[in-house]
Amino acid sequence: MNRIDVVVVGAGPTGLFLASELALRGVRVTVLERLEEPDPTIKSGSLNVASAEILDRRGLLPAAEEVQRRRLAEANAFTGGRTNRIVRELTAAAGRKSRRFAVVGHFAGIMFRHDLIDQDDPVLAAHTAVANGILVPQHDLELLLGEHCARLGVEIRRGVEVRGLRSTGSALDDDADVVVETSAGDFTAGWVAAADGGRSVIRKRLGIDFVGTDPELVGYQAIADFDDPSELRRGWNWTPRGIYTYGPVPGRILVARFAPQPEDKNAPVTAEELQAAVRDVTGVPVTITGLRGRATRWSDNARQVRTYRHGRVFLAGDAAHVHSPFSAQGLNLGLGDAVNLGWKLAAAINGQAPAGLLDTYHSERHPIGAWVLDWTRAQVALMRGDERTAQLRKVVGDELFGVPGATNHMIALSSGILQHYDVADDATAPVGSIAGDVELKSGARLADHAHDGRFILVDRSPDGRYADAVHELADKVAYTADPAADTASLFVRPDGIIAWADVSEDSADNADNARKLLDTAIQRWVG
Numbered sequence: 258m259n260r261i262d263v264v265v266v267g268a269g270p271t272g273l274f275l276a277s278e279l280a281l282r283g284v285r286v287t288v289l290e291r292l293e294e295p296d297p298t299i300k301s302g303s304l305n306v307a308s309a310e311i312l313d314r315r316g317l318l319p320a321a322e323e324v325q326r327r328r329l330a331e332a333n334a335f336t337g338g339r340t341n342r343i344v345r346e347l348t349a350a351a352g353r354k355s356r357r358f359a360v361v362g363h364f365a366g367i368m369f370r371h372d373l374i375d376q377d378d379p380v381l382a383a384h385t386a387v388a389n390g391i392l393v394p395q396h397d398l399e400l401l402l403g404e405h406c407a408r409l410g411v412e413i414r415r416g417v418e419v420r421g422l423r424s425t426g427s428a429l430d431d432d433a434d435v436v437v438e439t440s441a442g443d444f445t446a447g448w449v450a451a452a453d454g455g456r457s458v459i460r461k462r463l464g465i466d467f468v469g470t471d472p473e474l475v476g477y478q479a480i481a482d483f484d485d486p487s488e489l490r491r492g493w494n495w496t497p498r499g500i501y502t503y504g505p506v507p508g509r510i511l512v513a514r515f516a517p518q519p520e521d522k523n524a525p526v527t528a529e530e531l532q533a534a535v536r537d538v539t540g541v542p543v544t545i546t547g548l549r550g551r552a553t554r555w556s557d558n559a560r561q562v563r564t565y566r567h568g569r570v571f572l573a574g575d576a577a578h579v580h581s582p583f584s585a586q587g588l589n590l591g592l593g594d595a596v597n598l599g600w601k602l603a604a605a606i607n608g609q610a611p612a613g614l615l616d617t618y619h620s621e622r623h624p625i626g627a628w629v630l631d632w633t634r635a636q637v638a639l640m641r642g643d644e645r646t647a648q649l650r651k652v653v654g655d656e657l658f659g660v661p662g663a664t665n666h667m668i669a670l671s672s673g674i675l676q677h678y679d680v681a682d683d684a685t686a687p688v689g690s691i692a693g694d695v696e697l698k699s700g701a702r703l704a705d706h707a708h709d710g711r712f713i714l715v716d717r718s719p720d721g722r723y724a725d726a727v728h729e730l731a732d733k734v735a736y737t738a739d740p741a742a743d744t745a746s747l748f749v750r751p752d753g754i755i756a757w758a759d760v761s762e763d764s765a766d767n768a769d770n771a772r773k774l775l776d777t778a779i780q781r782w783v784g
Contacts, residue, residue, distance in 0.1 A: 259445075261286065261445065262279070262447050262606050263276075263285070263286045263449070264288075264449050265279075265289070266288075266449065266450070266451050266458070267288075267290060267574070268295070268413055269575075270395060270402060270588055271592065271595050272452035273399065273406055274402055275452060277315070277402065277405050277411060278595060278596065278599025278600060279599055280406065280409040280411045281599075281710045282604075282607065284606050284607070287411075288406070288413045289419055289444070290413065291419070292415060295399045295400060295403065296551075297396050297551075298396075298550055300395040300396070302394050303393060304321070305361075305584075305585065305586075305672045305673045306358070306359060306384050306672040307589065307672060308588070308593070309387035309390045309391055310386075310753060311592055313386065313704045314707035318390050320404075321387075321391075324393045324394075325390055325392040325393065328506075331506050356385035356388055358381040358382070358384060358668075359388035359389075360374055362671050362672075363583075364584070365636040365637075365650065366494075366502070366636075366640060367658055369664060369671070370658065370659075370664065373658070374661070374664060374665060375662070375665055378665050380669050380675075381674075383674075384691075384694060386694040386704070398588075416441075417439050419458050420440065421437075422438060422462060422463075423435075428568065429567060430568050435447070435448065435569050448569050448570070448571070448606070449569065450571045450573055451573070451576045452574045457575070459570065459576065460576050460577075465562050465572070466563050467561070467562055468561065470559045471558065472558040473557055474513045474515045474556060475516050475519065475534070475555075476554070476582070477511070477512050477553065477555075478509075478510070478512075479526070479549075480507075482545065482548075482549070492504070494539070496540060498515070498540075499513050499515055499537075499640070500512075500642075501538050508549060512534050512538045512539070514537055525551070526553065526554050531545060532545040555581070557634070560578065560630075561577065561623070561630060562576075564623075565594075565622060566616075566618065566619050573598060574590070574594055575587060577622075578629070578630065580629065580633040584636070584671055590626060593622065593676070597621060600750070601615055609783075614782070639653065675690075677689045677690055680750075680755075680781075681781075686760075687758055688756065688758050689754065690754070692749045692754070695715065695747065698739050699739070707753070711732075711735045711751065712733055712734040712783060713735045713737070713748070713749045714735070714736045716737070716738050716746050717741040717746040718768075719740050719742065721738050722768065724736060724738070727779065733783055745759050746759040746771075747759075748778055756781075757778035759775070
């Protein structure tokens with residue numbers, strides 16, 4: 258079989274987006290997936306703002322907005338027009354010409370209150386263009402990304418079970434290819450990206466440590482048919498036995514109870530098992546008459562690999578980190594891994610990577626993953642059903658979340674827009690942050706120039722003084738002149754991270770220093 262540049266194991270959102278990022282840069286990539294078809298099982302119900310911006314930068318926001326329009330219509334139909342705050346806010350935002358920050362989500366079941374959000378907060382105001390592309394369930398996202406991969410010529414092999422891997426040399430080092438052993442034969446590749454989920458075969462075969470904390474709860478999620486669901490309260494509800502939410506689409510139930518793990522964690526979830534959990538937590542004697550699709554069982558098992566790279570094998574998404582699914586952090590964390598790794602691995606394959614570039618995948622993403630694990634652990638701690646935790650939850654919900662500034666900060670954290678990397682020595686804001694919405698005088702946005710995955714230099718100097726810094730790098734850097742005296746010039750990486758900004762006052766000395774810093778950033782990240 259012909260050699261492949263990269264084999265991606267797993268066709269979930271992380272694997273598909275990573276494959277598309279590689280193919281965008283001319284890398285030959287094959288995705289191997291155990292399932293015959295995309296999994297329709299209900300999982301994550303939405304994206305955070307940082308993830309929606311990833312789609313925006315690759316021209317996929319219109320498709321995400323179409324999914325959200327359909328989801329809002331379904332939610333309105335389910336509630337008979339008596340929609341919750343999230344649906345009302347997003348429906349209203351969709352009809353506005355002026356964008357607002359999309360407030361979606363909760364912390365430990367405590368919903369973020371739209372009436373307390375300061376939409377003039379410059380942190381939130383810099384990330385508003387994707388407000389109409391947030392409510393994208395994981396299944397819809399996989400379909401969307403599958404179509405994106407098809408347009409880019411990515412080969413997706415379904416029904417292929419990965420069984421192991423070996424090196425063509427003495428070890429999985431930088432000088433040998435990797436052979437992926439599967440039910441469909443062997444695949445030889447220069448590199449392997451394991452995006453095969455929390456039970457990753459690749460991670461286990463390599464014996465990579467997966468360290469963290471044991472679970473305290475057992476959770477279930479499904480779309481079910483009930484004989485009479487009228488006593489199930491919509492929204493998040495805490496009980497002495499756990500927490501549950503019903504809706505916002507017909508039959509959707511999520512329930513989590515603090516209980517020992519089942520003996521067989523891999524056994525399919527039956528309607529009887531789900532019904533017992535729902536009755537136990539809610540106290541409502543409902544009867545489940547059927548399941549639409551497959552119910553899922555999960556826990557708050559929180560673990561992370563010590564290193565995201567093992568020679569020529571990278572780990573991404575749930576293969577690198579697992580935790581409770583509250584707030585859909587796993588989906589968003591995986592997309593962040595993919596957009597960070599994709600352009601770096603492609604640069605290495607194309608012989609264009611500066612020294613040490615691939616090592617920055619671990620150094621940048623591992624701390625973000627560790628933070629997310631702590632974020633989810635804190636939510637589980639606040640969900641316990643005892644009286645003291647209920648009192649603490651009331652203080653957090655009523656007192657802390659009742660303060661507009663605190664609410665803004667928690668929403669910014671949950672939305673992923675405060676992620677930050679150390680991309681330059683002694684850097685000052687906004688260097689290291691996500692670019693967000695950058696509008697240009699032409700009427701276009703920075704995201705419009707990012708569809709092909711290149712770096713972007715937005716030159717806002719009055720004389721176009723930075724143009725010659727990239728004039729020989731047109732295949733790697735998109736240059737746009739946008740003179741603006743009160744706004745900084747920006748150099749943005751393919752993953753949307755600002756690698757340089759001219760925040761100096763316009764003097765000869767400062768201009769020379771700014772140019773030197775730009776040259777340093779180009780050398781460090783572009784080569």
